[in-house]
Amino acid sequence: NAGVTQTPKFRILKIGQSMTLQCAQDMNHNYMYWYRQDPGMGLKLIYYSVGAGITDKGEVPNGYNVSRSTTEYFPLRLELAAPSQTSVYFCASSYKGQAPGTQYFGPGTRLLVL
Amino acid sequence: AQRVTQPEKLLSVFKGAPVELKCNYSYSGSPELFWYVQYSRQRLQLLLRHISRESIKGFTADLNKGETSFHLKKPFAQEEDSAMYYCALSIGAGNKLTFGGGTRVLVKP
Numbered sequence: 203n204a205g206v207t208q209t210p211k212f213r214i215l216k217i218g219q220s221m222t223l224q225c226a227q228d229m230n231h232n233y234m235y236w237y238r239q240d241p242g243m244g245l246k247l248i249y250y251s252v253g254a255g256i257t258d259k260g261e262v263p264n265g266y267n268v269s270r271s272t273t274e275y276f277p278l279r280l281e282l283a284a285p286s287q288t289s290v291y292f293c294a295s296s297y298k299g300q301a302p303g304t305q306y307f308g309p310g311t312r313l314l315v316l
Numbered sequence: 317a318q319r320v321t322q323p324e325k326l327l328s329v330f331k332g333a334p335v336e337l338k339c340n341y342s343y344s345g346s347p348e349l350f351w352y353v354q355y356s357r358q359r360l361q362l363l364l365r366h367i368s369r370e371s372i373k374g375f376t377a378d379l380n381k382g383e384t385s386f387h388l389k390k391p392f393a394q395e396e397d398s399a400m401y402y403c404a405l406s407i408g409a410g411n412k413l414t415f416g417g418g419t420r421v422l423v424k425p
Contacts, residue, residue, distance in 0.1 A: 233411055242325065244402060244415035245360075252410045260412070292360065296411050302367070303350040303406045305413060307360040 203228050206308035208293050214314045215283040223278040223311050225293030233296045234276040235305065236260075236268065238289040245292060251276055252298070283315045318343040320405050320416035328422045329393050337388040337419045339377075339403030348406040349386040350413070351377055355399045363388075363401070373397070393423045 209224045227234065232253045237245040237260075247260030251270040265287060267279040276295075280287060290312050294305040319342045329335045341347060351363040364372045366379040366386060377388045386403060403416040 235412070237415075242417070244320070244322075244417040245413075247412060247414070250410055250412055258410075261414075294360075298411075300411070301365065302348050302411060303365050303404065303413065304362055305411065309359055 205229065206293055206295055206306050208291075208308040208311050210311060211309070212312045212314075214316060215280075216316060217283060217285065219283050220279070220281050221283065221313075223280075223291055223293075223313070225276045225278065225308060226274050227276075227293075227295040227306070228274065229295060229297070229306065230273060231295035231297040231306070232273065233298065233305075234270065235294045235296075236266070236276070236278045237292045237294065238262065238287075239292060239310075240289050248278065248291075280313075285315050287313065288315045289313060318405055318407050318414050320403050320414050322401075322403055322416035322419050324419050325417070326420045326422065328424065330424050331395055332392050334389070334391050335393040335397070335421060335423075336390075337401050337403075337421065339386045339388065339416055341384050341386065341403075341405050343384075343405055343407070345407075347379070347381070347384075347386075349377075349379055350404045350406065351375070351386075351388050352402040352404055352415075353399050354402070360402070393421075395423045395425060397421060398423045 249268040
């Protein structure tokens, strides 16, 4: 199993551009999450999903959108990139019934908005 | 609202010395707390959970509800313990986590 995969690893965007960060998991997990990590800070939850077709906002959802059409994929969309969105983005997954707090993380996507 | 605080951004200790990483939380419900670790060039991974009362890689953590703390301890630090450590609180349905700001541990030879 590849676990949680994320693409791209690194991206530079200009202000106002849009992009989609890809996340996939092959563990058949029903829960998936997007976090951002700013320099020197902890991870903050952007959006999460408890199953295909179900998404909900986390702590910092402004400027982002998500969709979950299948169990495997959970893309994160930035519509109008702003310098404040410069961050490292982590995708994670877990499954219902698993021991609480256990999430499996991807390697992260580093995004620089200039 | 829930909050997790790790007051130390950096802890530098010598090999063989004890190390303690502080974590304080605020949460109105019954807390479930965890420690995650990220070694260099590796993914963030779960280290231990309070409910298991386990020792992983020599680390232990005790939940103190009176002091709202969940400090991580190891009596004899090793160089391979050098990493970034995050305290996290599980909140609500969906297994969501609130993370602290992280503590970087550097174990010197």
